[in-house]
Each structure stands twice: as structure tokens, then as C-alpha cells.
Amino acid sequence: AQKVTQAQTEISVVEKEDVTLDCVYETRDTTYYLFWYKQPPSGELVFLIRRNSFDEQNEISGRYSWNFQKSTSSFNFTITASQVVDSAVYFCALRTYKYIFGTGTRLKVLA
Amino acid sequence: DTGVSQDPRHKITKRGQNVTFRCDPISEHNRLYWYRQTLGQGPEFLTYFQNEAQLEKSRLLSDRFSAERPKGSFSTLEIQRTEQGDSAMYLCASSLMEGPGVSDYGYTFGSGTRLTVV
Numbered sequence: 572a573q574k575v576t577q578a579q580t581e582i583s584v585v586e587k588e589d590v591t592l593d594c595v596y597e598t599r600d601t602t603y604y605l606f607w608y609k610q611p612p613s614g615e616l617v618f619l620i621r622r623n624s625f626d627e628q629n630e631i632s633g634r635y636s637w638n639f640q641k642s643t644s645s646f647n648f649t650i651t652a653s654q655v656v657d658s659a660v661y662f663c664a665l666r667t668y669k670y671i672f673g674t675g676t677r678l679k680v681l682a
Numbered sequence: 683d684t685g686v687s688q689d690p691r692h693k694i695t696k697r698g699q700n701v702t703f704r705c706d707p708i709s710e711h712n713r714l715y716w717y718r719q720t721l722g723q724g725p726e727f728l729t730y731f732q733n734e735a736q737l738e739k740s741r742l743l744s745d746r747f748s749a750e751r752p753k754g755s756f757s758t759l760e761i762q763r764t765e766q767g768d769s770a771m772y773l774c775a776s777s778l779m780e781g782p783g784v785s786d787y788g789y790t791f792g793s794g795t796r797l798t799v800v
Binding site: 615 | 713715717722725727730771773779791796
């Protein structure tokens, strides 16, 4: 079975704090992709990052960074120096041919 | 081509009525997917097509739901005898699958159709 777990339902931080969103996945497939999406109140899914199962290199993009560890089946997402505009629901997802999404983490960044 | 288009963006219907949504994928994409997102949840897979063939249907897709992709281009999702539990965002996505054993490309989501059943 495939599953994605985002244990943090909601996180509140004060602007400029760093925050890490956790994601744990389960799959028996050896080839898969992992994703993070942002969903602002407008509802569309905004793609943030994709990693394939063979590439465990961590990635940094501006204030965003991702830590992929196959040994613990985790794909965590860190926002450095958070801003109010980062407030949204963030989804972690696993994909072979179809997506399996987690239940999302609502991030509130307070001014 | 500006991406995956879904119509309408919003639909309010009375319980018991039938509704139909349309999805226009990216033109060169041969795969088309439907997902449903209820409040507080992530999107959940409903069904997908490769060209005009419907290859998989989730258990979430009850007998009241039917999806078609008659010419392998646009797709429709119909819900008959709507219930309040059908209220959700219905997302369509498309991708290009070039062959077996090869990952698909360009998986893109539409902006969704938000259904409210009153």
C-alpha cells in the first residue's frame, strides 16, 4: 500500500522564524517521485519541488530547502525566515502514475 | 496552450440534481486524471484515462459517478443524484506517457471545479 503521512495538522510561527514541515511516506515501489505543493486560499495547487527516488541530494531554493532521506522514508520541507505570504496549506505527495497526497499541513505565519 | 482547463470553476446545485464538469487537458497529453479534494484533506485519486480508455477507477467513484473521454481529448465527469457529501473541489490533471516503463512527463493540474451541493 502507498501512504503519505503529514502528522502536523497546523503550525503557527511568527514572521522570520524557521519552520519545518514533516512528511513520511510508504511505498513498495522502487521508482517513485516525491512532491511538495502549496495550496493558497484561492485553491490552486502550486508546484514547489519534485524529487525522484534515486536522488537523495538535498535541495535549496531561496528560503526553501528539502531533506530527502530514504532510510527513514522522509521528505521534510524547511522554510527559512518565514513570511506572511508563506501562509497556506502545504501538501506532500508520492507519485508513481497517480498521486497519493498527505492530508496537508496548514501553516500560519503571523506578522 | 495555457495548461489544463476546467469548466465551470464553481457550481452550486441542489441535492438530487445531476452535474457535469469538463476538463480540457494539455493538447499533446495522452493521460488524463480526475481527483477530488474535500475540506481539510489532500486530493484523492478518482480515475484516469490513457487516450480514450479508462484504465482505473477508485473505490471512491460510486455508481453515481461516471467519467468519459470519448475522443481521447477532453473529459467529462458526471455526478448523478448529487448528495451533500459530494461537495468538494474536483481537480483534473494531464500528462504525457510515452511508453511502458517510462515515467510520464509534464503532469499538470487544472485549477479545479468547486462543487457545492445544497
